[in-house]
Amino acid sequence: MNFKVTLTYLASFMLASLLLISCGDDNSSGTEQSIAPSVEAPEVTNGTVDEPVEITFTITANGGYASSSATADNGTATIISEPSSGDQSGSVVVEFTPTAVGTGTVDLVITDEDGQTEDATAIVNINNTVLVSDNITSDTTWRDGRTYVLGGRIAVEAGATLTIEPGVVVKGQAGTQSNATALLVARDATINANGTATQPIIFTSVADEITPEDIDAGNFGSPNLDPDINGLWGGVIVLGNAPISASNTNGDDLTETQIEGIPSSDTNGLYGGNDPADNSGSITYISIRHGGANIGEGNEINGLTLGGVGSGTVVENIEVVANQDDGVEWFGGTVNVTNVLVWNSGDDAIDTDQAWSGTVDNIVIVSPAGSAFELDGPEGTFTSTGHNINNVSIYMEGNGSEILVDVDDNTDVNMNNLFFFGLDVNDGAAAHVVSDDYSIYASNTNGYSITNIEAVIPSGLTVADYFTGGLDAEVTEVADINAATVGADASVFGFTWADVSGALSSIGL
Numbered sequence: 001m002n003f004k005v006t007l008t009y010l011a012s013f014m015l016a017s018l019l020l021i022s023c024g025d026d027n028s029s030g031t032e033q034s035i036a037p038s039v040e041a042p043e044v045t046n047g048t049v050d051e052p053v054e055i056t057f058t059i060t061a062n063g064g065y066a067s068s069s070a071t072a073d074n075g076t077a078t079i080i081s082e083p084s085s086g087d088q089s090g091s092v093v094v095e096f097t098p099t100a101v102g103t104g105t106v107d108l109v110i111t112d113e114d115g116q117t118e119d120a121t122a123i124v125n126i127n128n129t130v131l132v133s134d135n136i137t138s139d140t141t142w143r144d145g146r147t148y149v150l151g152g153r154i155a156v157e158a159g160a161t162l163t164i165e166p167g168v169v170v171k172g173q174a175g176t177q178s179n180a181t182a183l184l185v186a187r188d189a190t191i192n193a194n195g196t197a198t199q200p201i202i203f204t205s206v207a208d209e210i211t212p213e214d215i216d217a218g219n220f221g222s223p224n225l226d227p228d229i230n231g232l233w234g235g236v237i238v239l240g241n242a243p244i245s246a247s248n249t250n251g252d253d254l255t256e257t258q259i260e261g262i263p264s265s266d267t268n269g270l271y272g273g274n275d276p277a278d279n280s281g282s283i284t285y286i287s288i289r290h291g292g293a294n295i296g297e298g299n300e301i302n303g304l305t306l307g308g309v310g311s312g313t314v315v316e317n318i319e320v321v322a323n324q325d326d327g328v329e330w331f332g333g334t335v336n337v338t339n340v341l342v343w344n345s346g347d348d349a350i351d352t353d354q355a356w357s358g359t360v361d362n363i364v365i366v367s368p369a370g371s372a373f374e375l376d377g378p379e380g381t382f383t384s385t386g387h388n389i390n391n392v393s394i395y396m397e398g399n400g401s402e403i404l405v406d407v408d409d410n411t412d413v414n415m416n417n418l419f420f421f422g423l424d425v426n427d428g429a430a431a432h433v434v435s436d437d438y439s440i441y442a443s444n445t446n447g448y449s450i451t452n453i454e455a456v457i458p459s460g461l462t463v464a465d466y467f468t469g470g471l472d473a474e475v476t477e478v479a480d481i482n483a484a485t486v487g488a489d490a491s492v493f494g495f496t497w498a499d500v501s502g503a504l505s506s507i508g509l
Contacts, residue, residue: 002254005119005280006372008067008280009184009396010434010492011410012045015073017189018504020261020437021106023304023457034062034063034112034114035063035111035220036063036116036118037060037061037062037063037065037130037240037267037291038059038060038118039057039058039059039081039112039118039418039425040057040058040093040110040120040177041055041057041108041120041121041122041123042055042122044055044123044124044125045096045123045124045125045272046103046124046125046126046127046420046474047075047080047121047124047126047127048126048127048128048146049098049099049100049126049127049145049146049257049258050097050098050099050143050145050293051085051097051098051130052095052096052097053095053096053097053124053320054080054093054094054095054096054283054485055093055094055095055096055106055122055124055400055501056091056092056093057091057092057093057108057120057122058091059083059089059090059091059092060088060089060479061083061087061088061089061113061267062083062112062113063112063113063114063116064087064088064112064113064114064115064352065082065083065084065086065087065088065090065110065112065113066085066111066112066113067086067110067111067116067433068082068109069108069423070092070094070106070108071103072096072104072105072106074094074098074099074100074103074104074124074126075097075099075104075124075247075414076099076108076372077095077096077099077106077122078095079092079093080083080094081092081216085113085133086113086172089146089214092108092110093195094106094122095260096124098124098126098350098417099151100126100174100446101126101127101277101431102126103123103124103125103126104123104126105121105122105123105124106121106122106124107121108120108122108123109117110183112329114387115417116176117345118321128145128147128211129146129147129148129149130142130146130147130148130149130160130407130496131149131151132148132149132150132151132153132154133152133154133155134154135150135155135157135268135421135457136154136155136156136157136160136162137157137159137160137162139160139162139436140160140161140162140163141162141163141165142162142163142164142165142251143165143168144165144166144167144168144171144212145212145216146162146168146169146172146210146212146336147169147170147211148168148169148171149170149171149172149173149206149377150170150171150172150173150182150183150233150249151173151182151300152173152179152181152184152268153180153181153262154182154183154184154233154336155182155184155185155186155189155268156183156184156185156186156189156190156191157186157187157189157268158186158187158188158189159189160186160189160190161190161191161226161281161497162189162190162191162192162193163192163193164192164193164194164195164201165189165316166193166194166195166196166199166201166285166318167195167199167201167212167215167216168190168201168212169201169202169204169210169211169212169215169477170183170202170203170206171203171204171206171208172203172205172206172233172234173206173231173233174206174207175233175234175293176379180233180234180261180293180294180295180301181233181234181293182234182235182236182237182261182262182293182301182432183203183235183236183237183238183271184237184268185236185237185239185281186239186268186269186382187241187268187270187271187308188241189240189280189281190279190280190281191280191281191282192281192282193281193283193286193408194281194282194283194284194285194286195284195285195317195493195495196285197285197317197495198495199215199285199450200220200285200286200287200319200495200496201237201285201286201287202217202220202286202289203230203236203285203286203287203288204217204233204287204289204290204291205225205233205289206232206233207224207225207232207386208222208224208225208288208289208290208375208507209222209224210221210303215347215456218496218500219493219500220322220496220499221497221501222289222290222292222321223501225289225290226322227322227342227343227344227497227501228303228344228501229290229291229322230290230291230321230322230323230344230345231290231291231292231294231300231324232291232293233290233291233293234261234291234292234293234295234301234367235271235288235291235292235304235305235323235361236263236283236303236304236305237259237261237301237302237304237307238272238280238283238304238305238306238307238309238313239269239271239274239280239307239308239322240270240273240275240278240279240308240309240310240313240333240335241271241272241309241310242272242273242275242276242277242278242309242310242311242332242333242334242335243255243272243273243276243332243333243334243355243382243384244256244257244306244307244331244332244333244354244380244382245332245354245377245378245379245380245381245383245384245509246272246331246354246380247379247380247381249370252477253380254272254380255272255273256270256271256272256273256308257270257271257272258270259271259307260305260331261300261301261305262301263295268323271331272307272308272332273305273308273334275310276311276334276345276357277310277311278308278311278312278313278334279310279313279316280310280312281313282314282317283313283314283315283318283350283458284294284314284315284316284317285317286318286319286497287314287319287320287321287496288303288319288320288321289320289321289324289497290321290323291320292302292323292324292346293324299446300324300325300346301325302321302323302325302326302327302329303323303325303326303327303345304320304327304328304329304331305328305329305341306331306333306335306337307330307332307333307452308332308333309330309334310333310335311332311334311335311336313335314336315336315337315338316338316493317338317339317495318337318339318340318341318342319342319407319493319495319496319498320340320341320342320343320345320347321340321343321344321496321497321498321499322343322344323345323346324343324346324366325345325346325347325352326345326348326349326350326370326374327342327345327348327351327365328342328350328360329348329350329352329353330351330352330353330354330358330387331353331354331358332353332354332355332356332369333356333358334357334358335358335359335383336358336361337358337360338362339361339362339363339492339493340360340362340363340364341364341365341366341493341496341498342363342364342365342366342368343366343371343454343468343497343498343503344366344367344368344399345368346370347368347369347373348365348371348372348373348374348376348406349365349369349370349372349373350365350373350389351373351374351375351376352373352374352375352376352387352413353376353377353379354376354378354379354380355379355383356384357384357386357387358387358388359388359390360387360389360393361386361388361392362386362390362391362392362488362489363389363391363392363393363488364387364392364393364395364488364493364504364509365392365393365394365395366395366397366499366503366507367395367396367397367398367399367401367422367496369399369400369401369402371401371403371405371406372394372396372401372403372405372406373406373407373415374406375389375404375410375411375413376410376411377413378410378412382447384413385487386412386413386414386448387412387414388413388415388416388417389413389414390415390416390417390440391416391417391486391487391488391489392415392417392418392419392487392488393419393421393484393487393509394418394419394420395421395422395507395509396420396421396422396423396424397422397423397424398422398424402433403434403436403490404420404434404466404467405434405471406437407437407438407441407450407465408437408440408441409437409443409444410444411444412446412448412484413448413450413461414433414448414449414450415449415450416452417449417487418450418452418453418484418486418487419453419454419455419484419486419488420453420455420456420466420479421456421481421482422456422507423455423456423466424458425458425460429444432468433466434436434466434467434468434469434471437469438450438468438470438471439469439470440469441470442469442470449472450471451474452474452475452486453467453471453475453476453477453486454475454484454485454487455467455475455476455477455478456477456478456479456480457473458479458482463477480508481509485494488509490504490509
């Protein structure tokens with residue numbers, strides 16, 4: 001081979017190699033390419049329908065943070081916090097608002113200053129249950145489609161308004177004594193719990209499997225709990241500033257006092273005042289079930305307690321099912337109530353105290369273990385015009401009660417249009433009678449009366465076997481429920497467990 005040619009070849013090869021090496025040491029911009037950014041999503045997050053939840057993504061960006069974008073499935077996503085431009089690490093916080101029960105996702109894409117991108121996806125388990133563990137101190141709305149679980153005794157404190165939308169389910173956790181759960185509306189607080197005939201508001205126990213979806217489907221029942229299971233949680237308590245008649249152990253008059261069922265250490269339990277027109281809000285189309293938890297020896301919470309509640313408050317269309325204590329109890333006040341159904345109470349169905357001066361109209365009572373009515377009057381020197389109970393149907397079979405109407409010489413009630421049926425027979429004698437104190441009540445000087453009573457009397461017995469103390473003179477015997485001309489209009493109770501379960505129709509109503 002020619003030596004000159006070989007040398008020229010070698011020189012050309014070396015020059016080409018140097019050019020390749022030079023090109024490989026530099027890129028078009030004259031700088032090293034940065035490492036791609038990274039994004040880390042959090043572990044699975046829990047959320048509630050329509051309730052915003054914050055999701056934090058951790059990012060690194062060696063090339064400097066530039067921007068990010070978020071998209072969502074089964075909800076909406078908005079970036080509410082991100083690193084500053086040029087930062088090499090930090091967090092991007094996305095507010096995600098779920099729209100339906102199930103699974104939601106949030107996808108975050110970040111871009112660095114070199115234009116490189118990376119993404120990550122967060123998973124959100126979406127339910128419709130909200131745990132309420134703190135008192136309500138500001139205006140709050142509990143929304144349709146959700147279940148709210150009371151984690152203790154929850155008070156709506158003075159100055160706050162709790163609004164509960166139709167179709168909401170409120171469940172109390174299990175607990176007794178100081179741990180008993182309840183919803184308490186304090187004086188100067190407001191509750192607007194307004195269900196509808198097709199979407200009632202249900203207050204019940206966490207053991208009750210009913211859901212907002214059941215209500216939307218028209219199933220207002222609690223099929224997994226027997227209607228005689230009680231005491232699983234507390235109840236609903238509304239307190240106001242209307243007058244009460246109370247006294248202490250020394251006999252001194254009290255214008256305010258602590259409601260039964262609430263420890264004296266909780267000042268949210270005070271009720272009473274001097275405003276007859278006091279307004280605690282509005283409660284309509286609600287069903288209270290399986291309550292009456294025991295907080296002490298012989299001291300249970302009523303299904304619905306109204307303490308010093310004023311006439312400005314609306315209370316209509318109320319059902320109480322299987323409460324361990326009374327169904328509805330009034331402690332003074334002036335509030336009027338319409339359309340009440342009490343099923344299988346562990347004590348009295350209707351209880352009145354402390355000179356309540358309102359009217360309750362259109363009541364169905366079924367099988368109380370105590371009295372259908374325990375009716376008392378003033379406990380201090382303050383007296384009122386008394387209260388009125390009108391248009392009641394009372395079915396008394398099967399729960400062991402021995403008193404239909406419990407009154408005494410202090411009772412300040414007028415009763416009218418009462419229909420009794422389903423009266424028990426026990427070994428050939430009456431199992432249910434009116435207290436002999438009726439004669440004392442009838443002889444008091446206040447002019448109160450119980451009138452227009454009809455009753456279906458079992459074969460072989462008479463009106464006087466059931467209605468004693470002279471009340472038999474006010475009673476007309478009828479053959480059956482179809483012959484009754486007085487009593488309640490049961491057609492208004494279509495929103496109740498008693499109606500949708502068929503229990504009302506099973507007794508002829």
